[in-house]
Amino acid sequence: MKPKIFISQPVPEKVEQYLREHCEVKEWRGEDRIPRETLLQEIANVEGLLTAWHKIDEELLAAAPNLKVVSNVSVGYNNFDVEALRGRNVIGTNTPYVLDDTVADLTIALMLATARRIAELDQYVKAKKWEPVKDEALFFGVDVHHATIGIIGMGRIGEAVAQRAKFGFNMDVLYHNRSQKPEAEKKYEAEYCELPDLLRRADFVVMLTPLTEETHHLLGEQEFKQMKKSAIFVNVSRGQTVDELALITALQNGDIYGAGLDVFQKEPIEKDNPLLEMSNVVTVPHIGSATAQTREAMAMRAAQNIVSVLQGKGAIDPVYK
Ligand code: DGY
Numbered sequence: 053m054k055p056k057i058f059i060s061q062p063v064p065e066k067v068e069q070y071l072r073e074h075c076e077v078k079e080w081r082g083e084d085r086i087p088r089e090t091l092l093q094e095i096a097n098v099e100g101l102l103t104a105w106h107k108i109d110e111e112l113l114a115a116a117p118n119l120k121v122v123s124n125v126s127v128g129y130n131n132f133d134v135e136a137l138r139g140r141n142v143i144g145t146n147t148p149y150v151l152d153d154t155v156a157d158l159t160i161a162l163m164l165a166t167a168r169r170i171a172e173l174d175q176y177v178k179a180k181k182w183e184p185v186k187d188e189a190l191f192f193g194v195d196v197h198h199a200t201i202g203i204i205g206m207g208r209i210g211e212a213v214a215q216r217a218k219f220g221f222n223m224d225v226l227y228h229n230r231s232q233k234p235e236a237e238k239k240y241e242a243e244y245c246e247l248p249d250l251l252r253r254a255d256f257v258v259m260l261t262p263l264t265e266e267t268h269h270l271l272g273e274q275e276f277k278q279m280k281k282s283a284i285f286v287n288v289s290r291g292q293t294v295d296e297l298a299l300i301t302a303l304q305n306g307d308i309y310g311a312g313l314d315v316f317q318k319e320p321i322e323k324d325n326p327l328l329e330m331s332n333v334v335t336v337p338h339i340g341s342a343t344a345q346t347r348e349a350m351a352m353r354a355a356q357n358i359v360s361v362l363q364g365k366g367a368i369d370p371v372y373k
Contacts, residue, residue, distance in 0.1 A: 057100035121361040145357035156212030162312030202254025205261030263290035276302035
């Protein structure tokens, strides 16, 4: 008999086929995201759950006594209560490696879009406001090439950003990380810095650290004040790594030049969030890994994790040992 699993969100056909070969699959087919209560009912008899974003906590685990594995279609797994998973002997998995380049591409895109005011000037042209102007400085932005990037969180995605920054844009690379990375230092001529030093020196401060208790609100009022007034802040990690009110204040006070944001304190962002009114802020709806190719690769990796665990071979990408 095949093990029962539940898929809480759509996956590409190829991935669904693969899962059906190995498991008895039930999936959510509703128009909207599955409501929490329905999810709890659906997982009552399953051994595997393929999901993303849903809070995986004691309540959910208690509702699924047969559960052996929860596979997140995401590299970040801050939606997991890891201690609750460990306590119930349920394996949690994520999808590292397959999204590194795609997230790094978006990071660079946000740097460029903010520095060269792409979103703001796109709106200007499309609003049919483009007339001959006396002073072209109206359209000026700032250079990305040969500037200094400060990467907070030098994991695989951080390295993919460093590679693009160093070799694509001739940037000087500074980084801050839990531990020093001698290999990365060699490859990208990257310099390890304590956080205040990085903030003082970087033209682009790029947040790529996972959200943990240690990184929650890692940047707040004091940190934004330490940055250059010309600095551009880019966040592609999680909104909660930053005190968003402090970021808003820093932008309002001109403590920094602008921000490119993929992630927010609350997602979807509240309609009255002041960030939405700022022309020097570029916003996108948490699309770090959102390309068709990468999302398929992530879903397949998540599927392989489930199958591997349910076949007794262990997880490929366990989030705890
Ligand atoms: C992840 O996988 O954690 C990314 O945030 C998705 O874009």
